[in-house]
Amino acid sequence: MKPVSLIQFLIEERRAGHINTELSLLIEVVARACKRIGVATGKGALGGVLGAAGTDNVQGEAQKKLDVISNEILLEANAWGGHLAACASEEMEDPQPIPDMYPKGQHLLLFDPLDGSSNIDVNISVGTIFSVLRCPDDVTEPKAEHFLQPGTTQLAAGYVVYGPSTLLVLTFGHGTHEFTLDREIGSFILSRRDIRIPEQTGEFAINMSNQRHWEAPMQRYIGELLAGNDGPRGRDFNMRWVASMVADVHRIVTRGGVFFYPLDAKIKSKGGKLRLMYEANPMAFIVEQAGGAATTGRERIMEVQPTGLHQRVPVFLGSSQEVEQATRYHREADNAQG
Numbered sequence: 001m002k003p004v005s006l007i008q009f010l011i012e013e014r015r016a017g018h019i020n021t022e023l024s025l026l027i028e029v030v031a032r033a034c035k036r037i038g039v040a041t042g043k044g045a046l047g048g049v050l051g052a053a054g055t056d057n058v059q060g061e062a063q064k065k066l067d068v069i070s071n072e073i074l075l076e077a078n079a080w081g082g083h084l085a086a087c088a089s090e091e092m093e094d095p096q097p098i099p100d101m102y103p104k105g106q107h108l109l110l111f112d113p114l115d116g117s118s119n120i121d122v123n124i125s126v127g128t129i130f131s132v133l134r135c136p137d138d139v140t141e142p143k144a145e146h147f148l149q150p151g152t153t154q155l156a157a158g159y160v161v162y163g164p165s166t167l168l169v170l171t172f173g174h175g176t177h178e179f180t181l182d183r184e185i186g187s188f189i190l191s192r193r194d195i196r197i198p199e200q201t202g203e204f205a206i207n208m209s210n211q212r213h214w215e216a217p218m219q220r221y222i223g224e225l226l227a228g229n230d231g232p233r234g235r236d237f238n239m240r241w242v243a244s245m246v247a248d249v250h251r252i253v254t255r256g257g258v259f260f261y262p263l264d265a266k267i268k269s270k271g272g273k274l275r276l277m278y279e280a281n282p283m284a285f286i287v288e289q290a291g292g293a294a295t296t297g298r299e300r301i302m303e304v305q306p307t308g309l310h311q312r313v314p315v316f317l318g319s320s321q322e323v324e325q326a327t328r329y330h331r332e333a334d335n336a337q338g
């Protein structure tokens, strides 16, 4: 079969009426920026990109050099406008509007420029996650409040994994599709169309070192998986934790599985660890479009009404049967408490 490039795929999606020209252009620009981030990541120590930047981001987290470089690459690629009204990033306190000298578009772009920062220096896969919203029609100067739309309103979401291969996984709400970067010709080529995540799985991903801080229903659910063949589930489960959400989610998008970053006593006051607008919503959209499920443990992630640009939420996502069972345990525990 003739290879389908990202550009050809975007033309198909335009013809099918799934996206307009402006959104197609936006995705091309983001994909091009991610190729540059992939090149910078790949140079490693030779490119001087490893290690700390010596600064903190808006969330008080120490920034790595590659967090800052990736953020700048995405901002610069999108600065000239035409397809965008403003960008918001995990690494910046406030949204960045398109400068007045450039034409404004109708979209809002949100991104986690470099996901899995703790893995940069040890040469483990990292990635970029992004989400696209529509800028309200009457808004000429988008502010944080205009980004506070639930995940159900996303027009597009995607992630790029910088691993053994560089991969782009994308949805416009009509299935989830994967593109592999052909490094020789510099193009993303469609490698899987209409990905399906199996409903059942025998593999889970969670940071087990937080176990003693989890809520009771999470202790119960994971305890049952760990009991394996001898426990109530009557079968053994395998565990994986890369600690780069993009890599953990990509494994699930490839062979099924379930991912948890639940609430725990250490992060309760923050609402969770992962960011709703830059991580949870785009990943939830991608996973749901592949037939999986995504909740906070209590409600569907994409139905959460955002209250802040940098808001955090618990994340349960992947094979639907396991997400539903873990979510049911939380709801039952809440109901029992009244």
Ligand SMILES: O=P(O)(O)OC[C@H]1O[C@](O)(COP(=O)(O)O)[C@@H](O)[C@@H]1O
Pocket (backbone or CB within 6 Å): 112, 114, 115, 116, 117, 118, 207, 243, 244, 245, 246
């Ligand atoms: O270090 P922990 O607690 O295992 O957390 C790992 C999680 O944190 C993250 O690295 C957070 O993302 P950033 O690197 O963008 O801050 C996720 O990718 C990952 O799932």
Ligand SMILES: [Mg+2]
Pocket (backbone or CB within 6 Å): 112, 114, 115, 116, 245, 279
């Ligand atoms: Mg992240």
Ligand SMILES: [Mg+2]
Pocket (backbone or CB within 6 Å): 067, 090, 112, 113, 114, 115, 116, 117
């Ligand atoms: Mg990040």
